[in-house]
Amino acid sequence: MLLLQPHQQLPASDLADRLDVSVRTIMRDVEALSAAGVPVYTVRGPQGGIAPLPGYRTDVTGLTADESRALFVLMSGTARADLGLGQALGSALRKVMAALPASHRPDADLASRRILIDPVRWRGTPSPDHPAPDLTPFQQAALTDRRLRLRYRHGRDNRVATYTLDPYGLVNKAGVWYLVADQDGEPRLFRTDRALSATVLDQPAQRRAGLELNDVWQGLRRRIDDIPVPLAVTARVRNEILAQFLLIHEADLAAPAPAESPPEPEGEPGWTKVELRFRSLPAAETLLAFGPDAQVLTPEDLRRALARRAEATAVLYDSRQDT
Template sequence: MRSDRLLSILLLLQTRGQVPASELAERLEVSARTIMRDVEALSTAGVPVYTVRGPRGGIALLPGYRTDVTGLTADESRALFVLLSGSAHAELGLGAALASALRKVMAALPAPHRPDADRTSRRIIIDPVRWRGTSGPAQPDMSAFQRAVFEDRRLRLRYRHGRDNRVRTYTLDPYGLVNKAGVWYLVADRDGEPRLFRADRTRSATVLDEPVRRRAGRELADVWEGLRRGIEELPAEVAVTARVRDETLPMFLRLHAADLASTGPSEEPGWTRAELRFRSVLAAQPLLAFGPDVEVLTPDDLRRSLGATAEATAALYRPAGREASALSGRGDGRRRR
């Protein structure tokens, strides 16, 4: 409707200042000629709008023509713009309504708070859907992440990888933070390539004095969407059921938090049942590191694979020939004494 478009033009001008007619046309999905007609209608209605000609020209409002919402603090203004992932609103048919509402709120904010609110909307995403049913860990200290994100600084991270538990150090260029079903992730470039880092695997985080070096034209939402799709479209995972000795359980949970779906009581005392998800049978091989303290119950092909690996490993250390006889003799001697 034209009335909605006129209001959108007014709010965009209040928020942005001078805006080229071509940009307004693109944002509102109409022609530049339509925008000029709408500007004329606003002027006729008494709105102090004017045009500036030339290559740096555009459409603007006379200074002071705006309405402020009083009483909002800077933190309150930021909080208004930490929103659920836009896909949730799109699924309800409310994507356009959300964009319009944000323009109205942004235009009404006190002028000093607008930059922080806009930055928050581009740096924070809340995504409530879990990664294929996994549970979330305890929350880490997020202060260094927030500083790097809001101050547009590079970040030096000492990070423990889930696949091999090795700790490595990286210098990163953050785009922002994503909360995925209660788990915080840092979205950042590492050597110019997009990467995802779980905040709870961070050993230390240092904000550097260097300004961030993001790739031009890339925003958090775009980079996150590419990373998310890359994870969601991986081949189907291998569902694993295992039992873990209770005295080994704390270490097991620390090392396999990323793979764990749930835990529960086992039928046998002294054991806990664990449900896990691995990308492949090969990715589940580290379970052998726990020896007899962890037993895979299903699937059968993983049991066979682990059994064959255990037998091959035992064969490497099994004494043979004279060595075996010598060891046997020493053992008999000890028993005789």
């Protein structure tokens, strides 16, 4: 009955699939409900199905449209499955949807398909401590099925580019908001806090047929999480430049670094040890940019590579060779 109320009529085969029972069981239950006085009946013919009497519903009184939408955003995503509550919460959502005023149901259903909450942080990255950006244009584009023009600063190289995107929706990944969208038909992930500007266009979104936000998100998430174990790096950083170092290498931290640490065992105070992860040895060589203010302790391969680069750089600036 909770499935029927928002749809008014569903084929018996559809009900059987949703409830994981046979069509014969559905028909037997409809007969039992009718005998018990519940106003449900069978519509025969090619366009037939199971339907309740018009007007049979229970309202959840007092809920505004925004409150209804908020319920379905908070309950979406994979968190309920991780807690072992997937079936119970799925049933609860059906009850709430069935009881909502008819005018609120489309927005609530759309919110559940356009906004996801994923509480598990990315492997090797700390939880963010910065405020969320203005999500208004991202929500508007996702909930009205319109294209978005995004001016975006990439995290690795600070390159700025402008994209025309077809949004699937928003995902909150452990406190960081991401836009999931197609760019030229290919799935992409954009951190909303790196957006320099976002403009909703007066053009319908051209998403790939048959795909919802959760489908595209799971593919993008696996693409990132399934990267082979990266290069583990242990380094120490002078406390004077620690804040700058952490700002630049936030995404490379294997675990949140302390604000300060005790002196090193060899008796040299003023250093903080940090654990990092890089995708490759060349990617880790960017640590050389901090010069003598950051020292790699392990692995030895990276230490030798940095030594070679430092030596080659010193040769370029050797004033004796210029003469």
